[in-house]
Amino acid sequence: MTLFDRVFGGNDYNYARTVAAIDEAIAANGEGCAVSFPSTAYNLPCYYGITGKKINTLGELKAALENDIKPMMTRNNRLQDAFDSGVASALCAEFLEVLKYLNGAEPYAEPEMGHLTDAFVRNLGVPLVTGDIPGVAVIIGGAEDPAETVALAKEYQAQGILVTLTGDAIKHCYEAGMKLGEGVRVVPLGYEMQSVIHVVSVAVRAALIFGNIQPGDYKALYKYTMDRVRAFVNAYKPLSDEIVSYGAGAICLGFPVISNETENMFRVPKSLIQQLDTTKWNATSLEARDIKLKITKIDIPVSFATAFEGEIIRRGDMQVEVDGSRVDCFELVQTKEAAEVEDHKITVIGPEIDEIPVGSKISLSYTVNVAGKAMQSDFESVMERKFHSWINCIEGVMHTGQRDMIRIRISKADFEAGFKFKHIGEVLYAKVKNEFEAVVDKCEVVIIVDAEKNKELRAAANEVFNKRDARLASMTDESVDTFYTCIMCQAFSPSHVCIVTPERLGLCGAVSWLDAKATKELDPAGPCQPIVKEGCQDEKLGRYDSMDAAVNKYSQGAVERITLYSLFQDPMTSCGCFECICGVEPVSMGVVITCREHAGMTPLGMSFSEMASMTGGGVQTPGFMGHGKHFISSKKFIAAEGGPGRIVWMPKMLKDQMRERLDATALEMYGVENFTDMIADETVCTEDPEELLNYLSEVGHPVLGFEPFDM
Ligand code: SF4
Numbered sequence: 036m037t038l039f040d041r042v043f044g045g046n047d048y049n050y051a052r053t054v055a056a057i058d059e060a061i062a063a064n065g066e067g068c069a070v071s072f073p074s075t076a077y078n079l080p081c082y083y084g085i086t087g088k089k090i091n092t093l094g095e096l097k098a099a100l101e102n103d104i105k106p107m108m109t110r111n112n113r114l115q116d117a118f119d120s121g122v123a124s125a126l127c128a129e130f131l132e133v134l135k136y137l138n139g140a141e142p143y144a145e146p147e148m149g150h151l152t153d154a155f156v157r158n159l160g161v162p163l164v165t166g167d168i169p170g171v172a173v174i175i176g177g178a179e180d181p182a183e184t185v186a187l188a189k190e191y192q193a194q195g196i197l198v199t200l201t202g203d204a205i206k207h208c209y210e211a212g213m214k215l216g217e218g219v220r221v222v223p224l225g226y227e228m229q230s231v232i233h234v235v236s237v238a239v240r241a242a243l244i245f246g247n248i249q250p251g252d253y254k255a256l257y258k259y260t261m262d263r264v265r266a267f268v269n270a271y272k273p274l275s276d277e278i279v280s281y282g283a284g285a286i287c288l289g290f291p292v293i294s295n296e297t298e299n300m301f302r303v304p305k306s307l308i309q310q311l312d313t314t315k316w317n318a319t320s321l322e323a324r325d326i327k328l329k330i331t332k333i334d335i336p337v338s339f340a341t342a343f344e345g346e347i348i349r350r351g352d353m354q355v356e357v358d359g360s361r362v363d364c365f366e367l368v369q370t371k372e373a374a375e376v377e378d379h380k381i382t383v384i385g386p387e388i389d390e391i392p393v394g395s396k397i398s399l400s401y402t403v404n405v406a407g408k409a410m411q412s413d414f415e416s417v418m419e420r421k422f423h424s425w426i427n428c429i430e431g432v433m434h435t436g437q438r439d440m441i442r443i444r445i446s447k448a449d450f451e452a453g454f455k456f457k458h459i460g461e462v463l464y465a466k467v468k469n470e471f472e473a474v475v476d477k478c479e480v481v482i483i484v485d486a487e488k489n490k491e492l493r494a495a496a497n498e499v500f501n502k503r504d505a506r507l508a509s510m511t512d513e514s515v516d517t518f519y520t521c522i523m524c525q526a527f528s529p530s531h532v533c534i535v536t537p538e539r540l541g542l543c544g545a546v547s548w549l550d551a552k553a554t555k556e557l558d559p560a561g562p563c564q565p566i567v568k569e570g571c572q573d574e575k576l577g578r579y580d581s582m583d584a585a586v587n588k589y590s591q592g593a594v595e596r597i598t599l600y601s602l603f604q605d606p607m608t609s610c611g612c613f614e615c616i617c618g619v620e621p622v623s624m625g626v627v628i629t630c631r632e633h634a635g636m637t638p639l640g641m642s643f644s645e646m647a648s649m650t651g652g653g654v655q656t657p658g659f660m661g662h663g664k665h666f667i668s669s670k671k672f673i674a675a676e677g678g679p680g681r682i683v684w685m686p687k688m689l690k691d692q693m694r695e696r697l698d699a700t701a702l703e704m705y706g707v708e709n710f711t712d713m714i715a716d717e718t719v720c721t722e723d724p725e726e727l728l729n730y731l732s733e734v735g736h737p738v739l740g741f742e743p744f745d746m
């Protein structure tokens with residue numbers, strides 16, 4: 036038997052059981068029964084991406100199987116036939132999996148496995164482009180010795196690689212007590228082999244969301260996944276024909292398969308790699324996919340990796356808690372003279388963690404003193420805001436908040452591993468020196484565990500914060516002469532350019548004007564380049580000759596003109612990783628905003644995923660625009676159309692986050708008190724624009740006095 040026979044055999048097997056499963060589902064539910072994966076705008080993302088067609092019912096699913104998938108299953112022992120059959124097999128897997136979700140079923144509710152949402156894909160945007168997630172490992176099956184599977188998964192996790200598990204790998208990791216889930220970037224897909232389709236679906240949606248690949252243009256799709264999605268497969272023997280056929284599909288998408296199977300296999304350089312020594316899979320895979328790692332070696336007794344950023348430490352698991360809401364705590368960066376800083380000095384004043392009773396809530400502060408010839412005080416806040424993510428990257432440590440409102444939990448497991456407060460200092464030191472090496476020559480950290488001292492120091496720190504806030508508030512688009520580009524997302528959205536201004540941060544929410552300025556300093560030829568404001572054509576729209584020229588240049592001619600402040604006239608493009616999206620609501624002549632965290636409907640009759648699918652991939656879509664959360668309370672938010680007074684609906688959670696600043700902005704711009712309360716949310720209405728309008732009239736929303744949109 037040849038490898039081709041195995042691919043064809045696996046494909047035949049999948050086809051036959053898909054036919055049977057669909058027939059059974061139709062017998063039980065009828066042909067008109069709706070089919071789609073939940074929380075996605077793409078129904079069956081793989082089928083949609085490859086064929087350009089959307090399936091809505093079981094009847095259509097059956098027709099698609101016969102009319103689209105069957106014809107892919109040619110059997111002429113040619114390489115192309117094997118690839119096509121591999122893809123056909125993968126699509127069968129997608130059909131089999133979607134049947135589990137009929138009638139709102141939750142097949143994988145406990146533990147969380149199966150289909151991954153559009154929000155999951157969008158969340159990957161920034162870490163993928165920054166290299167914080169350098170690749171995606173697809174582990175299929177498990178090693179003979181379970182400890183080996185666990186070691187492999189942990190190895191990838193420590194490198195920041197997103198790991199997905201299918202079959203025995205899940206069992207092995209659970210049994211070893213490993214935490215699994217999106218928060219730690221080791222994601223179980225399902226025990227059945229066909230569940231591997233859920234990671235393929237992520238890759239396909241990345242192409243649709245970020246790459247502006249047109250559904251149905253499968254050649255462009257395969258090229259995108261091959262060039263830009265650094266995924267690879269590690270498949271433990273024995274491989275069934277079913278798995279071999281998925282392997283052919285993976286290779287067609289550009290994902291190499293590394294296996295220790297020897298039965299009826301042959302090697303295809305860079306694509307199908309036999310590696311009998313499974314301890315070498317990590318190195319072999321990274322090499323096959325040309326993955327460069329971005330790691331900082333830090334001398335602490337537990338792991339440090341971006342995979343742990345979303346890890347949650349529960350109350351019962353914590354050794355001590357730093358609690359800024361009850362006691363005096365803060366984090367601060369201060370610029371000092373070189374003579375005042377001793378490089379790599381970490382001081383802990385007060386008791387260490389082993390001198391404190393378990394379960395205590397303590398007062399703790401850390402001040403990072405930096406010195407450097409190119410250091411600017413504007414970079415202090417840029418560094419400080421990174422503390423949150425750095426400290427979260429420590430396995431077993433959770434950090435929330437910022438400045439003097441921080442909360443840090445250190446787990447019992449870390450305590451037992453020998454983790455000390457001084458190790459927080461080690462992390463801060465290593466990361467500051469690593470990420471800010473262009474501006475920081477010397478860095479030292481002072482950690483104080485003493486309520487009395489912290490009370491005094493916190494007051495002083497607050498003075499620093501207040502001064503910084505005053506400077507930020509005084510920084511408007513008019514007060515500076517330079518804006519910045521950001522093209523970080525071009526790794527996935529080749530023609531997307533953000534223009535970042537003091538009053539308009541990047542749509543991912545992660546890049547403010549100060550961040551862009553610092554990035555330029557740290558990486559002079561990097562993604563953020565200054566553009567001097569020149570040739571103002573229209574101040575209200577925010578149209579400048581120099582911005583047009585920059586967008587033109589950095590999008591390689593794909594985008595010719597943009598405005599900074601309009602939703603309709605050449606709006607800024609969206610990549611795909613936007614925190615929020617706004618869209619025009621024609622009945623009230625307002626805009627609806629929703630955010631990634633909100634899965635529910637909006638009065639536009641669309642969820643976040645559906646609205647988001649209207650834009651992205653670096654193209655302009657008048658009437659829809661991705662943006663950062665903080666842009667909502669900016670006076671420049673769709674200023675050309677009247678500003679934030681146009682906002683008529685937002686999820687409640689987003690309203691609560693933005694309330695303070697948005698109310699202040701609205702008071703200043705329109706003289707309206709408590710504006711946020713006038714904005715409807717899901718408790719007022721979800722789908723009906725008439726209900727929305729009634730509410731707006733009732734509360735006297737300012738939009739009712741605005742001119743209609745000039746679309
Ligand atoms: Fe991507 Fe724009 Fe954020 Fe830069 S500012 S990382 S281009 S979304």
Ligand code: ZN
Nearest residue numbers: 524610611612
């Ligand atoms: Zn992006």
